[in-house]
Amino acid sequence: MSKDSQGPLWEVFVQKKSGQPFVHCGNLHAYDKEMALQNARDLYTRRGEGMALWVVPSSAIVSSSPEDMGSFFEPANDKIYRHPTFYQIPDGVGHM
Amino acid sequence: MGVINFEELFESKLAKNDIIEPKDWMPDNYRKHLIRQISQHAHSEIVGMLPEGNWITRAPSLRAKLVLLAKVQDEGGHGLYLYTAAESLGTSRDEMLDALLTGKAKYSSIFNYPTLTWADVGAVGWLVDGAAIMNQVMLQRTSYGPYARAMVRICKEESFHQRQGYEIMTHLAFGTPAQKEMAQDALNRWWYPTLMMFGPPDVESPNSENAIKWRIKRETNDELRQRFVNQTMPQITYLGLTAPDKNLKWNEAKNGYDFSEPDWTEFKAVIKGNGPCNKERLASRNKSHSEGAWVREAATAYAKKQNEKYEAA
Numbered sequence: 001m002s003k004d005s006q007g008p009l010w011e012v013f014v015q016k017k018s019g020q021p022f023v024h025c026g027n028l029h030a031y032d033k034e035m036a037l038q039n040a041r042d043l044y045t046r047r048g049e050g051m052a053l054w055v056v057p058s059s060a061i062v063s064s065s066p067e068d069m070g071s072f073f074e075p076a077n078d079k080i081y082r083h084p085t086f087y088q089i090p091d092g093v094g095h096m
Numbered sequence: 097m098g099v100i101n102f103e104e105l106f107e108s109k110l111a112k113n114d115i116i117e118p119k120d121w122m123p124d125n126y127r128k129h130l131i132r133q134i135s136q137h138a139h140s141e142i143v144g145m146l147p148e149g150n151w152i153t154r155a156p157s158l159r160a161k162l163v164l165l166a167k168v169q170d171e172g173g174h175g176l177y178l179y180t181a182a183e184s185l186g187t188s189r190d191e192m193l194d195a196l197l198t199g200k201a202k203y204s205s206i207f208n209y210p211t212l213t214w215a216d217v218g219a220v221g222w223l224v225d226g227a228a229i230m231n232q233v234m235l236q237r238t239s240y241g242p243y244a245r246a247m248v249r250i251c252k253e254e255s256f257h258q259r260q261g262y263e264i265m266t267h268l269a270f271g272t273p274a275q276k277e278m279a280q281d282a283l284n285r286w287w288y289p290t291l292m293m294f295g296p297p298d299v300e301s302p303n304s305e306n307a308i309k310w311r312i313k314r315e316t317n318d319e320l321r322q323r324f325v326n327q328t329m330p331q332i333t334y335l336g337l338t339a340p341d342k343n344l345k346w347n348e349a350k351n352g353y354d355f356s357e358p359d360w361t362e363f364k365a366v367i368k369g370n371g372p373c374n375k376e377r378l379a380s381r382n383k384s385h386s387e388g389a390w391v392r393e394a395a396t397a398y399a400k401k402q403n404e405k406y407e408a409a
Binding site for chain 2: 005006007009025026027028029031032035042043046047063065066067
């Protein structure tokens, strides 16, 4: 942890329209959750960019590391039967 | 699987125009170069609030005041986007602020010039933000992900800044003779400092070579400066004003304008801290930082108390 006097770092996620997924848009410093939410509103939605916000302490984010990117995602590479294009649909059965 | 050669991986990503992310391996000098450039960029946004903030209470109409407030608020936001982009490289907000407040860090030389009249607010939006946009549009494709993403948001917001500045200039240029004179005077004073914003000529620019090699920058200082002059000339002509440069003329052969270089001795002096407003700008930032200390302390104490309550429950 850095001894930053600006408060801890938070990640901000914005939902553009109701029904859409929350998308990461950036981060900010704030001392507590209320302030993080208000700062996120002031910093990332000044022009109607969203109608809902999540703020998450950056320290709570767990991420994959780029070094083992290859082996980590490898299990998906040989499973082409997970894609619809793997299967043949007989002519004449219509849309499926 | 063999041992990964990180340097080769980094080079191959750059060659493929891939983006470098915070957790990727990167050479120390790439990291240092970015921390320097992004933090200077952030400081420029924050110090850039001062010359315009100077006019908020004196804006000539309520509309002008609302617009200027919104613009200055945007600049503050841009500074915050950029600070966190720099933090993703391993520096802290406190370190950067300390470097700014003690005068160790640089920021754009342009903000050490004074805004003497309302026309200066127009000229800053039109020329200074215009020049900044030219640089920032290029930086949207910079090789470091968090910097590029911050630039995309900033560019979206900046185009309003330039237009509001030009609107102020049109009102003055088509107003009374005194107003037009005020607009011309602002153009005279801001023209060369704006050309300096693109940095020293390519032959003398110490950081350019690495910046291009690492795809941090994709165009050189001189290329951007030339494009700015080409783009701005018709806007000056429309206003019925004249750029303060007798050598400025269209050159058919290079499909661009010939123009005089700014005074690079002045540029160096301003960068070194001897511009008209360097001391004032730093004093304002320091005053604001120390007057805000109680807010940071109170917020820290409150957050600590809330956490203790939460943990006790």
